[in-house]
Amino acid sequence: MRRVALLALLAHWRRRPGQLATLLIGIALATALWSAVQAINVEARASYDRAATVLGPDRYETLSDPSGAIALETFIALRRGGWLVSPVLQGRFVSGDIPVQIVGLEMLTAPSGAVPITPASEGEINPLEMISSPGLGFAAPETIALLESSDNLPPLQPNEFVPPSQIVMDIGIAERLLDRQGQMSFLMVLPEQPLKQTALSEISPDLVLNSAEQQADLARLTNSFHLNLTAFGMLSFVVGLFIVHGAIGLAFEQRRGTFRTLRALGLPARDLMLILVIELLVLAMLAGAIGIAIGYAIAGALLPDVAATLDGLYGAQVPGILSFSPAWALAALAFAIFGALVAAGQGLWRVQSMPLLASAQSRAWATVSAVSLRRQAMVGAILIVAGIASIWLFDGLLAGFALLAGLLLGSALLLPAALATVLSIGASTSRNAEGQWFWADTRQQLPGLSLALMALLLALAANIGVSTMVGSFRLTFTGWLDQRLASELYVTVTNAAESDRFETWLNGRVDAVLPIISVDSEIEGITGEIYGVVDHETYRENWPILVSRQGVWDDLATGNSALINEQLAYREDLSVGDPVSLGPGWTLPVAGIYSDYGNPTGQVMVSLELLESRYPDRPRLSFGLRTDEPEALAATLRDEFGPDALRIVDQATIKNFSLRVFERTFTVTTALNVLTLSVAAFAMLTALLTLANLRLPQLAPVWALGMTRKRLMQLELLRSLALAALTFIFAVPVGLALAWSLLAVVNVEAFGWRLPMHVFPTQWLVLLLLALAAALIAAALPARRLARTGPASFLKVFAVER
Template identity: 35%
Template sequence: MTATITLLGALFAHYRRHPVQGIFLLVGIVVANVLLAGTLLINAQARASYGQGEQLLNASPSGQIRHRESGRPVDETDYILLRRSGFDTVAPLLRQVVRTSTNEAVELLGIDVFAMPRGTAAGDSAQTSELDFTGFAYPPYSLWASPTRLAQLGADEGERLPLLSGSSLPPLTALPDSQLGHRMLIDIGALQELTNQRGRLSSLLVFPTTAEQISRLEDALPHDLVYVSGSDAPDPAELTRSFHLNLAAMGLLAFVVGIFLTYNALAFSYTDRAELIRKLRLAGIARSEMRNALLLELALFLALGLLLGGWLGARLAASLLPGVGQTLAQLYGVYIAYPDSLVPAGFWLPPLMTAAAALLCVLFPLREMLDAPILEQRQSAWQHRNIQRRDRWFAVVGAGLLLAALFTALTLSRTSLGLWPALAGMACLLLGAALLLPLVLRLLLSALARAVPARNARLSWLVADSRWLLGPASLALMAMTLALVANSGLNTLIGSFRDATEQWLDQRLAADLYLRGDLDPGTLVEGLASEATGLEAGERYRTTVVRPTPRGGRAELEIVSLRSGARFRNAVRLIDGVDNAAERFRAGEGIYASERAWRLDGWVTGQLIQLCPDRPELQVLGTYHDYGNPRSQWMVSRDRFLECWPEQPPSGLTLSGPDGTDWNRLRALLT
């Protein structure tokens, strides 16, 4: 043991003379672990938040009451009547977004803490027992937020954030580990005054109660309100699946790149110390002693890199989590918590990655270093044979991976196995191509060497030198190839998605101006006649229903109307449809289903559906893209919509006109 420690000291003496190489080795291992640990922790924390459901001060609503027409407010009078009728598990909620003086968007949740059921916000919770509910609910009020959100805004506790409107928010109060995430809590009365929403609510929260009480509650609701159970609401994990799939793919890429980083860092350290190791062997150090010392050194570096990488990865995840939460809130309306400590999950993957890199190092550079001839004159030929043998192994494994990718592609062309088999097939394709790269380059250089004329000495030397450099540089070339392919693929993916989305928006937004509010189309056009001629206005209708899906579940559906006319008819391009779908849709013989309703809920083209009670069944005439909509949607003609919901008020108006109309001026006049 003493000899091993002494030998280990001699090996580490190399890093005392060349500290940059030691730093490079450690940084390579640490960076590989940071990338992987960071993505794993962010995904784990988000999924933990989804699993807990929406919580407000430890209170978990089992459902909510909202207006049948999405986006319309709930009248506060209806809430008061429900409370007076004995429904004490109902509490009001108001969501508003305000902008600070620095133009930072702040989402505020207005609640009545004393209306929430006992044992939750104003009850016996240990977390909320020390909070000043009186200061929250009475002037000058207080604004509760997570400490991470305060840091994101650059605000201190007790500070009053100024708004663009000229007013100020109540004093800030930090609420640790509150599950608030990106949102901030304020008294509902204060928020109504602040945003001029007196008498209006976004929805009514319904907290857990008996099934009989829920049935009574539904019977007592006004006709324009609907109860939506938490099980019928969109699943946040499902809404954000594509987002987390990208994060998971980044984690897998970090896993593969991390193996290359760690392997190259270790291989470089062995290559650079080849002369030192050879001299130690010549001095009488046995092969087994050298092996034990190198393995102990490898274990020390990997353990230190793993610990540092895990700690820095957690710090990275904690710093990026608020940005991820902001993105999820803005894109999907989904909120995750900013806890004081992250969910410990996925910690087995960084050690697995490090162990894989260590195994590769033991199998290749470390074993090669120990097997290398001690005499210098024999090393060149031995190294050449060793590199050729390694390239053949790479080629065999690469060919196997390409065959696996081909098998996956053929299988996916016949059956739908999901995204993960497709990602696995793509990974096999990329890794297989990268592993074949050294052999392909060597064959190309050999062919080039034969083609170079013997009298061209400089070119012959260049080709020969390139062939020699290919051995030590092959792994770096493989890593660079993977990085270039990943970068090119990512840019292509993002660019094609951006182009498709922009083209879809240009096509889908057929009207020039979209308005909300109770406006009469004729009155609006008449009022704008002095500003512009040739304007056309039409009403838009929208409602929300809950329907059983063909796959056995229940889905919340948006039912929207489509105006008549070629301009709006051409705004919907079908992915697939029945014959004469557009003419039959215009005649009210069927509906269109969104892509989400088709792929996730199971409504396929040609299927019969019940749009509304006491009406004949209609056929799904086609499916269409509906990017960015977290809810499934059915589209119907305006006449068919009004047949089913004759008392439904319009959700807004569309305004269109000839080319040359000054829409900016009209928008300014109407807002």
């Protein structure tokens, strides 16, 4: 009985292969974008975990000296005092053109979890080979591939536990490579310590014990980025489900007669439901598998840009090659099934509650009463209000994303009622029959099209919101770069000995020399950077100060105050005049706050003299040079000091590099934007194709009363364009609200900086044209079909009802 019933139900799909394809494509698209985003997230998180396995900041406590490196004597004193610590030297090294991070460990004392030697490889590596010259380095296979032609590194052993762009080696080899003999960046505190130890304050009061939580946590830092990606994936998933909902809803309605007959012939309602659920599961699994394959391909295409973004924003290293994870595929499949069941929920419920003697005729599938339209609008308004209220109710990113979700979903739910109002006004103000019918009929099509239009609204609003955010960011960032990079040349001297000669040589040859030194310190208890700058008009005229007190630069020059970056001010809730702690026993009042986009950590500026007085051993290695002839000066410097002694970068190169990083950062967002818009266009196409089957009875009388098929086709196209244009008009304020939320709430929570909002009407125009093109393409197929409909098909409408 069940088999016969199943065959009877499946016959529907044989007769309507197009509908089956729509359903499968809907599920596949929804799954594809969602799973692509998840694949990227999984890959990135795996990289963070790999980074954590090497030096495990969240696994080991560390001891650091806010004034800089830890001296060898301190290390020895600690060991003698009973502290089981292991030294680590970290530094940046450029091999060829490729920058890498060198991590030097003392292999004998480092905790086993920090040394990248797996039990499998243990026997193959000779410990002597690691510590004796030329040494042995461990790096990820992709890093080794990049460094293939390097000749200034020790031999490299592939190790998948080392994050990309990092080389782990013995500390002695690292010291030679980085030219930092006897220095230690920090000390790892081994998990098991003896009970009796000399107090830290007695050995070295300057040392700071960092708990695992206080240290930089890539996973936490990048959380907002992944949340963003997830939000986009979810948006695409919801848009895809709209397609599925439409296709399943229509299929269920068209099979009402079959359902009734099967029930009448003795099939229990429970069995009917079971068959329908099994049918749905099979379809969902099939389409889900296709979606996973598409998702994998999309993730593979997007990953290099994501890697660039994460590197640019957070310095997080993620390989650009995607690996396949069965857990990810299973999760994506489960999500596809879950989505299909959600989309089919309403249809299944209707079948479950359908009386045995229900009408076999398809109800007007796409009808909705004014009451339910009002109810839906009410829910939409409540969601928007709830989203806005979440700013006060929740903290952090949750508030930002709740606001975004409330705005988007609320506006989508409000859309049909808003469109209905506009169309009613159109109908009532139209004087001729064609216009009256056009508006009224368009209003009548709304229920059937509303899901697709809601999907279009979501896609358009997201597009406007994100492009406004990116555009505002780009504009602000470009201006900010001009302010921050005021010097024409930036020179880094490779060692302290050259530094004095360099400064002396420059005397009188440039308009100004602006030495820059920086130290890492515990700023308000969290590691950050302190920069020392000279008092010069370059800073006074250009530095991107957001808020400051009178005479800020004079204050800074006297060493009585500090400037802090916006993210530090936001994180620690600091305002101008508040004291800021720059390390043990060092506090200065805040004289001003400056913008510092793209920097994930807190930063402070003090006068160069003050910083040098506190860190007398810190050499001047970086300089900004003011000159009218940067190219000539760079050439002279290379001649004078040799090509390797100085690293010279001109302002334009840094700006180009920064802008390139910026553009890559948002490539992923743009790609996801386009994909979401494509899915929305497909949703519109499927909705119009679905409606086309129901349209004939509505169009036949109009044709019979004297309107040509050509005119009907033109009006069908015009209807689609009008709806897309109206949806776009509604999407503009929603998109702007979204942009404001991103700039003023999400960005501030995620990065600690707020950007001014700019609007870009030209971009809207392009988007409007895109939306109209999508609507036209979506309407073209059903319209063409209508134009080709012969009189016999129209006449059937009058005859069928006989």
